[in-house]
Amino acid sequence: MLLGLAGCGDIPKDPEGTLDRIRSEHLIRVGRVEGGSAADATAWRQVLARLEASTGARPVFRSGSLEPSLLELEAGKLDVVVGGRFDEKTPWKTRVTLGPPVGRIETPDGVTASHIVVRNGENAWIMLVQRETKAARTGT
Amino acid sequence: MSAAVPQCLQAAMSRAERLERWSIAWTISVIVVMGAAMGSSQTMKTAWIEDCLSLIPPAVFLVSARVERRPANARFPNGFARAPSLAFAIAAAALTALGGALLVNSVMSLTSQEHATVAAVHIFGQELWLGWIMVAAQVYSIVVPLVLGWLKLPLAKQLNDKTLFTDAMTQKANWMTGIAGIGGVIGIGLGYWWADAVAAGLISLDILNDGIRALRAASAELIDGAPRALNSCEIADDASALHAALDTQFPGADVHLRETGRVISAQIVGAPPPNDILDPRDYWPGDANRAWRLGHISFVPPSSDRGDLPER
Numbered sequence: 001m002l003l004g005l006a007g008c009g010d011i012p013k014d015p016e017g018t019l020d021r022i023r024s025e026h027l028i029r030v031g032r033v034e035g036g037s038a039a040d041a042t043a044w045r046q047v048l049a050r051l052e053a054s055t056g057a058r059p060v061f062r063s064g065s066l067e068p069s070l071l072e073l074e075a076g077k078l079d080v081v082v083g084g085r086f087d088e089k090t091p092w093k094t095r096v097t098l099g100p101p102v103g104r105i106e107t108p109d110g111v112t113a114s115h116i117v118v119r120n121g122e123n124a125w126i127m128l129v130q131r132e133t134k135a136a137r138t139g140t
Numbered sequence: 141m142s143a144a145v146p147q148c149l150q151a152a153m154s155r156a157e158r159l160e161r162w163s164i165a166w167t168i169s170v171i172v173v174m175g176a177a178m179g180s181s182q183t184m185k186t187a188w189i190e191d192c193l194s195l196i197p198p199a200v201f202l203v204s205a206r207v208e209r210r211p212a213n214a215r216f217p218n219g220f221a222r223a224p225s226l227a228f229a230i231a232a233a234a235l236t237a238l239g240g241a242l243l244v245n246s247v248m249s250l251t252s253q254e255h256a257t258v259a260a261v262h263i264f265g266q267e268l269w270l271g272w273i274m275v276a277a278q279v280y281s282i283v284v285p286l287v288l289g290w291l292k293l294p295l296a297k298q299l300n301d302k303t304l305f306t307d308a309m310t311q312k313a314n315w316m317t318g319i320a321g322i323g324g325v326i327g328i329g330l331g332y333w334w335a336d337a338v339a340a341g342l343i344s345l346d347i348l349n350d351g352i353r354a355l356r357a358a359s360a361e362l363i364d365g366a367p368r369a370l371n372s373c374e375i376a377d378d379a380s381a382l383h384a385a386l387d388t389q390f391p392g393a394d395v396h397l398r399e400t401g402r403v404i405s406a407q408i409v410g411a412p413p414p415n416d417i418l419d420p421r422d423y424w425p426g427d428a429n430r431a432w433r434l435g436h437i438s439f440v441p442p443s444s445d446r447g448d449l450p451e452r
Contacts, residue, residue: 015332121256
């Protein structure tokens with residue numbers, strides 16, 4: 001029964017309707033964090049290309065620094081924030097949803113990774129972003 | 141008077157102890173399953189804490205069953221029949237405090253409009269929404285307490301054991317929590333962000349209710365209140381009947397009943413003991429199989445200071 005229910009693609013839905021809006025307006029509002037490395041940029045560009053292909057929506061960029069972008073994401077003014085590099089123990093973890101880590105760098109001071117960040121609770125959109133991030137990483 | 145468990149209840153008592161040991165093992169399995177599926181859902185976290193708390197009554201029961209059997213000694217001439225009441229009062233206070241804290245927590249996540257993220261997990265290479273795993277874990281957490289509670293209730297009534305009864309009630313609260321929890325998770329799936337916090341709030345109300353009920357029962361006994369019914373804070377029916385029977389037998393005397401663990405103690409204030417009747421069983425009105433309920437009876441002779449006798 002559970003698998004039967006799981007089969008219907010409507011669950012989970014986004015409480016604020018992010019994925020539905022992206023599909024109907026054909027726009028993904030992307031916050032781009034300034035000053036990231038070229039390697040990180042290559043990685044998130046691949047993910048965005050995949051998201052563009054699966055939703056039929058075009059990314060619209062808005063550049064900014066990390067925390068102001070995250071605040072806009074939290075408020076629902078952005079759909080996704082790319083190019084941010086986070087400490088493994090970042091307190092932002094509870095306020096926004098960090099995608100799978102890409103390009104982990106270990107230094108004696110700690111571990112950082114690049115994450116594509118999505119607003120909390122937009123579960124259908126989160127699942128799609130995570131799926132495409134993983135797919136881009138494995139190159140499938 | 142030190143025999144806290146009457147002879148005729150020994151078999152039921154050891155069955156109850158065996159059941160409580162199994163209960164702990166099964167509850168731990170529920171805690172592991174729920175913990176693995178918890179994610180960042182407030183509902184799941186609250187339900188998981190309630191599952192952890194449901195270990196307290198069986199543990200209290202097992203420890204106190206041991207302590208209860210200790211013989212009385214010079215330092216504790218009345219034996220240890222009340223040890224469970226003390227343990228229970230402490231556990232009830234903890235339960236109440238925790239229920240309150242969880243309630244505040246879910247009200248806060250409701251007012252700050254926290255949206256719970258429940259994303260995907262990968263099992264055998266298949267992508268599956270974590271919510272379905274949570275629902276499956278909740279179903280397991282319903283079945284276990286449903287069966288355990290159903291087994292415990294008749295034993296609790298037979299033994300007139302408050303700890304065991306409260307335990308059975310906690311099991312009931314637990315499977316109802318499971319149903320509320322499933323509602324919360326499905327609510328998230330349907331895009332209602334508040335479903336999570338609302339379900340968590342309902343569950344914490346339930347924990348709070350459990351705690352207050354247990355606290356009332358335990359404190360009534362600790363301050364020598366009249367024996368209470370197992371399922372309410374009213375005076376037990378058999379105690380009322382006993383009170384009436386003793387009243388007719390000793391007119392003019394005060395009858396004080398209190399409960400020590402599972403047995404009733406009667407004190408007849410202002411009457412000398414009769415010469416012919418010796419066994420407490422003989423004072424018990426009604427069903428002879430329940431006569432063990434009257435554990436002991438004592439008499440306080442009439443005193444002029446209380447006004448039982450004319451002043452000298």
